[in-house]
Amino acid sequence: MDVKEIERLIKISRERPLMPDAYIPWQLEPEPDDIFLPEVLTSLQGLDIYEGLTATQKLELGRHELVQVIASYAWGECLFCVFMTRHLITLQPDSVEHQFLIRELIEEFRHQEMFDLHNIEESRHILFTKALLKNYSSKAGYIKRTLYSYVILFNILFVRTMYVKREIYQRIGMPNPDHAYKLASINFKQKFATICLDDIIDFVDSWKGFNTLTRFAWRWVLGAKV
Numbered sequence: 001m002d003v004k005e006i007e008r009l010i011k012i013s014r015e016r017p018l019m020p021d022a023y024i025p026w027q028l029e030p031e032p033d034d035i036f037l038p039e040v041l042t043s044l045q046g047l048d049i050y051e052g053l054t055a056t057q058k059l060e061l062g063r064h065e066l067v068q069v070i071a072s073y074a075w076g077e078c079l080f081c082v083f084m085t086r087h088l089i090t091l092q093p094d095s096v097e098h099q100f101l102i103r104e105l106i107e108e109f110r111h112q113e114m115f116d117l118h119n120i121e122e123s124r125h126i127l128f129t130k131a132l133l134k135n136y137s138s139k140a141g142y143i144k145r146t147l148y149s150y151v152i153l154f155n156i157l158f159v160r161t162m163y164v165k166r167e168i169y170q171r172i173g174m175p176n177p178d179h180a181y182k183l184a185s186i187n188f189k190q191k192f193a194t195i196c197l198d199d200i201i202d203f204v205d206s207w208k209g210f211n212t213l214t215r216f217a218w219r220w221v222l223g224a225k226v
């Protein structure tokens with residue numbers, strides 16, 4: 001891993017922390033045209049049933065589904081912190097990797113307080129994690145790369161599954177939530193494969209995570225084009 005790059009990320013984290021109380025404009029009231037999610041990312045958009053929803057129902061659909069994404073991602077980040085804490089104790093305290101992981105764990109726990117910080121700070125974490133995983137995968141054999149691939153696959157499946165919930169269609173007042181849930185599950189699986197997987201596929205492919213034992217699972221479970 002590039003020591004200078006890690007040192008640069010540490011410097012940014014120390015000098016430009018994003019604190020919830022200062023970063024979020026709590027005093028601002030929502031604007032009439034504000035939405036929670038772009039329509040294309042909601043589970044029902046693109047279906048005939050979506051056109052029958054009122055403007056309020058469409059807004060509420062986005063709100064509920066955004067909350068589901070945040071909840072599942074927050075759970076995933078807590079799990080990530082457990083793994084990284086275990087990795088941390090294997091490192092020398094004066095190493096740059098150890099120093100960065102300390103900063104990353106601080107920021108990850110702060111994300112639990114206010115998830116709006118996530119997009120900015122997470123970009124640093126993604127850079128580091130990609131480099132860390134590439135470092136491990138470059139030394140890994142066929143079996144370990146297969147296991148890494150399945151870990152990522154099932155984490156993505158968990159997040160996607162959390163997104164579409166039958167209860168949401170009940171809460172927004174749809175007359176047949178079971179029917180809506182069935183349509184939404186199929187629709188969002190297709191959307192997810194089209195909109196959300198490209199970067200993930202490139203990343204897994206970069207360390208040869210697709211092979212005879214994994215490629216069929218990515219296609220079957222996520223509809224990935226690999």
